[in-house]
Amino acid sequence: MVPTDTLHVTRHTSALGSMETVFAPPHPALATLIGPYCGYHEQLIAPLRRREVATPSITLIIGFAPLRVWSPHAPGYAPGPTTSFVAGLHDGPAIVEHDGYQSGVQIDLTPLGAYRLLGLPLGELGHRVVHLDDLPGWDVRELTDRLVSAPHWAARFAYLDEILLDRLDRGPEPSPEVTRCWDLLAAGAGRIGITELARETGWSRRHLGARFRETVGLPPKAVARVLRFGHALALLDGADPPRSWADVAIEAGYYDQAHFNRDFKALAGCTPSVYLGSRLAGGGFEG
Structure with a gap:
């Protein structure tokens, strides 16, 4: 179990709605491969459209509600509505849209961490968003059900530790x-x-x-x-x-x-x- 005293919770409320984020460090064996877990819950009074700038990390979203991610600079960067996906490295901004409600977990992986944990060469992800269901070895329905039914964020993050540590044991090593x-x-x-x-x-x-x-x-x-x-x-x-x-x-x-x-x-x-x-x-x- 992830110790509750390692959780960092922020909440923001305004006339436009509310946002809660919960951060926690991953298992030490994963610490050089991924950033902190970020659980989030966003409830707005209107649909949202947000621009995300290019970053040197691979973004893994395990979502509990649908959203859309696309980029005007990369035709392959458009999987349609999705809940859980991986966004590969890209050298331009991306657009995230949802209908006003969004909840889930975000994990930012280093490129070498993603190579070891995702189960495919990252050349297949460059300038693309890929549904998590389409990656080898991911049972998104079971993963999402376990996360949604967990009693609290500490339990959710502990389960993610379990999943990722197992994938780390079986994953490839970069040269x-x-x-x-x-x-x-x-x-x-x-x-x-x-x-x-x-x-x-x-x-x-x-x-x-x-x-x-x-x-x-x-x-x-x-x-x-x-x-x-x-x-x-x-x-x-x-x-x-x-x-x-x-x-x-x-x-x-x-x-x-x-x-x-x-x-x-x-x-x-x-x-x-x-x-x-x-x-x-x-x-x-x-x-």
């Missing part, structure tokens, strides 16, 4: 070369060249790109771009008082502010000013 490349990219927030990565593995750039994409979902250059963008978001969100765009661009590893602005628009679907204004307003980041 040491791909693991090394991911570690270098993540440690440097994308600020490392592909030539240097190839030299670290002893592979050609072409072979590195193919193997990395098969395991992670996108080629190294695209992943580096998303990681650099994520570092820029962290600098923006954590700055008090706000930092200049030029300072953020330089520290995040962009050539100049124009390069920063182009990448930001491509990966977030809006300008840095619009993004930051939405975050400071405390509301959902809507498209």
Whole structure:
């Protein structure tokens, strides 16, 4: 059982509705592969449309109510209405829509964690959303029934530990070369060249790109771009008082502010000013 004192609960109520989120750390054996479990319950007075920016993680949603996820930048990123799905790495924003009610669990997996836990090469998930039912070895009906019928969030998260630990025992191991490349990219927030990565593995750039994409979902250059963008978001969100765009661009590893602005628009679907204004307003980041 997940100790109740490790749960972190937040609640927000306004004229538009209510939102509850419950976070808890996974089992220690999973801690380097996935982020905290996030249970959520959202009840609004009107349908919601929210833009989600590109991130360097694979999102697994086990939902208790239908929603729709799509992207104007990726034709394969549109499974239709779904409850439980996996969203692979993508280098553009996605749109999430629901009718005003949403509840379930979100798990953010590292690419190497997803490779070990999901049961398929992540090259099949790049720029795509896939129904969890369509992935090998997932019984979504039983999984959802167990989560819904659990008496509380601690029990739900303990059951997810059980499921994921079993999959970890049976899952594949990524190659040491791909693991090394991911570690270098993540440690440097994308600020490392592909030539240097190839030299670290002893592979050609072409072979590195193919193997990395098969395991992670996108080629190294695209992943580096998303990681650099994520570092820029962290600098923006954590700055008090706000930092200049030029300072953020330089520290995040962009050539100049124009390069920063182009990448930001491509990966977030809006300008840095619009993004930051939405975050400071405390509301959902809507498209």
